[in-house]
Amino acid sequence: MIYIDVLVEYDVLKLNRPFTYACRQPVEPGCRVRVLFRNREVIGYVTAVHEQTHLQKVSEVLEVVDPKPLLNEELSELSEWMSHTYVCPRISCLKTMLPPALKPEKTHSKVIMEDWAELGDPVELTEKQRAYRDAFEYPLPAREFRRQSAGLARTLIKKGAVRLFKKEKESKPVMPVGTDTNFTLTEEQKAAVQTIAEGSDSLYLLHGVTGSGKTEVFLQLAQKTLDAGRQVLFLVPEIGLTPLMIERVTARFGANIAIYHSRLTAQEKYRQYRAVQEGKTAIVVGTRSAVFMPFSKLGLILMDEEHDGSYKQDNLPRYQTRDIVRWRAAYHTCKAVFASATPALESYSRALNQTYHLVELKHRIYQNLPEIRLLDMRREPRQDALAKTLIDAIRQRLADHEQTILLLNRRGYLPIVRCAECGTVLTCPDCGIALTYHKREDVLKCHSCGRIFAFDHICPTCGSTHFFQASLGTEKLEEQVRQLFPTASILRMDADSTRKKHAHEKILSEFQAHGDILLGTQMVAKGLDFERVTLVGILQADASLARMDYRSAETAYEMLEQAAGRSGRGTRAGIVMIQTFDPDHYVMQAVVKHDYQQFFRKEMKYRRLGVYPPFVFLCSVLFSAGNAQKALQAASDAKAFCAGFDVIGPTEISMRQRRPRFRIVIKSSSKQKLVKMVQELADRHQRLFSTVSISINMDPYMLEE
Structure with missing residues (x-):
């Protein structure tokens, strides 16, 4: 009999400690077990094994699920670090690290097995049976063995001439294959590769203008790492960029x-995870979850578009991928390269203070940067949502057989459904935020919680059937563009049009082959590289600036500059037209000049005055309850407990699941002190406010939730 420490599957802070069980079977730390916890069967994760215990009464393990540990020592240590750093349950970190088929939870997906056939015993067979048996190379899938004659196959199996055994089903994602563009490096690219490959630093920021060849630098560095017998991780922020990489x-x-992202099936994720774990592949391409792949000889981490908000996890554990990259690079003593045309302010600050080694690519490979024109929508004649200047430019591109990308960062048909008679805005009853109308499905959707509501086109307040049509989403924009250019090949790329598997690849390949106009949300602003795109139009460019968030100017600049970078990437000159009501804003002026440094200096002044990152560290703490007064009381108590820290709030924000929410934001110049305070706050909250939920977000990307 041995005794084991087990983390149970419930990812709540009050259960963030191991529970002791007795076990009659051999088991190692890192394996899953099935146990009884509060009279329920649950899955647990073994953290330690002991020969004895001081406890008088200990329950026994019901089943040992895994014969061998799921995670290596490195990832186990990383889960502890994450739990401490982000003040979250360690079990939530383990669930995030493992593919669905291996998650330590009762409802996890199962590994799919299939029958295979192998040669059995030498038995007496008829000539026909012997010929059928000898027609195959063994082992092979049983379905193939049975395909030509199910009757003969059944007889051979019954006689024992062929045996069946179980094997994990092979499931490999479809890999897009392109033509290698291994061209001669520019002098800047050569210098960048040499600096990173031969440098003694471990962390690099590759700041290169759009179209300067950062990906080719990545590939050159990867080749050197593979030649040294080590593994490479390519990270991209979104699924839409994965096929291109x-x-x-x-x-x-x-x-x-190996590839790894959220659109893979559970079996595909499992097989890709195992391929890395078993050393069958040396290269991984994926989104943020790929940062947890079980490497044994990691030699290089390449993080493309490192500024992107998609690298910040929204739910437990709310980690920042850049943090995990730095941790793993230190563990493996390998290099990490963070690349972007618009680095996060935190990253560029690290480069200036030499925490990162700054490497720059200042010139495009083919053309100069595209010309930027600001279209002042206070004066521009327009047709529906498009300025006439932009319409004329699109028409010219169609005549010249060139391509156009239109960016509107709002999906749906009407982002806000407002009654034209009484002004009532239709809102989500659970969240209190405006519902979006989707015309194709004729429904209202909440883009926060995902709920869908039938729409009878009648105002619930006054009974009117008239609604304002002034707001605009990508679905409505597509309708207007089709009316303007009825013969053009138009494709839409947003969260609605890319739900199906491989939808990203299909849309991009269609646009590459015969598309004229690609319109969509910020998906079309990142990483796309089409030589015939010579015009980018950006609609409602001021929308991001209107957000009440300290990072609104930064996210606006990043999106505009990245979108602008899609134009003129080949041998043809490009132009970008930005529709704005505030052309004098410093963000717009920095984009016109393609001047990141100008934006950086201006924005850093505001960050310093407001005392926001990168000058301090933040932690957002949300309190929610069925009763608003209880949530406010818990938030107020938390603020008082954090005396000595700069605390914003409590502020009431939009509810979730009809539960009112209050937020405080804690600031500190010391990350260590902030983490310690938040841990103490979480412990206190669990003791005093059991009916109030607490949600901790260390280093929040945005404060609007």
Whole structure:
């Protein structure tokens, strides 16, 4: 009999400690077990094994699920670090690290097994049976063995001439294959590769203008790492960029790579995870979850578009991928390269204070940066949502057989449904925020909680059937563009049009082959590289600036500059037209000049005055309850407990699941002191406010939630 410490599957802070169980089977730390916890069968994760215990009464393990540990020592240590740093349950970190089929929870997906056939015993067979048996190379899937004659196959299996055994089902994602574009490096690219490959630093910021060839620098560095016998991790922020990076990587290094992102099936994720764990592949391409792949010889981490908000996890554990990259690079004593045309202010600050080694690519490979024109919508004649100047420019591109990208960062048909008679705005009853109308499905959707509501086109307040049509989403924009250019090939790329598997790849390949106009949300602003795109139009460019958030100017600048970078990437000159009501805003002026440093200096002055990152560290703490007064009381108590820290709030924000929410934001110049305070706050809250939920977000990307 041995005794084991087990983390149970419930990811709540009050259970963030191991519970002791007795076990009659051999088991190692890192394995899953099935146990009884408060009279319920749950899955637990073994953290330690002991020969004895001081406890008088200990329950026994019901089942040992895994014969071998799921995580290596590094990832186990990383889960502890994450739990401490982000003040979250360690079990939530383990669930995030593991693919669905291996998650330590009762409802996890199962590994899919299938029957395979192998040669059995030498038994007496008829000539026909012997010929059928000898027609195959063993082992092979049983379905293939049965395909030609189910009757003969059944007889051979019954006689024992062929045996069946279980094997994990092979499930490999479809890999897009492209043509290698291994061209001669520019002098800037050569210098960047040499600086990073031969440098003694471990962390690098590759700041290169759009179209300067950062991906080729990545591929050159990857080749050197592979030649040294080590593994490479390519990270991209969103699924939409994954096919493009996979295409480049497979074209250069062949198809033996692993990919990992949220659109894979559970079995595909499992097989990709195992391929890395078993050392069958040396290259991984994926979104933020790929940062937890079980590398044993990691030699290089390449993080593309490092500024992107998608690298910040929204739910437990609310980690920042850049933090995990730095931790793993230190553990493996390898190099990490963070790359962007618009680095996060925190990253560029680290480069200036030499925490990162700054490497710059200041020039495009083919053309100069595109010309930026600000269209002042206070004066511009327009047709529906488009300025006439932009319409004329699109028409010219169609005549010249060139392509256009239109960016509108609002999906749906009407982002706000407002009655034209009484002014009532239709809102989500659970969240209190405006519902979006989707015309194709004729429904109202909450883009916060995801609920869908039938729409009878009648105002619930006054009974009117008239609603304002002034607001605009990508669905309505597509309708207007089709009316303006009825013969053009128009594609839409947003969260609605890319729900199905491989939808991103299909849309991009169609646009590459015969598309004229690609319109969409911020998906179309990132990473796309089409030589025939010579015009980018950006609508409602001021929308991001209107957000009441300390990072609103930064996210606006990043989106505008990144979107502008999609134009003129080949041998043809590009132009960008930005529709704005505030052309004199410092964000707009920095974009016109493609001047990141100008934006950085201006924005840093505001951050310093407001005491926001990168000058301090933040932690957002939300309190929610069925009763608003209880939530406010808990938030007020928390603020008082944090005396000595700069605390904003309590502030009431939009509710979730009909539960009122209050937020405080804690600031500190010391990350260590902030983490310690928040841990103490969480412990106190659990003791005093059991009916009030607490949600901790260390280093929040945005404060609007």
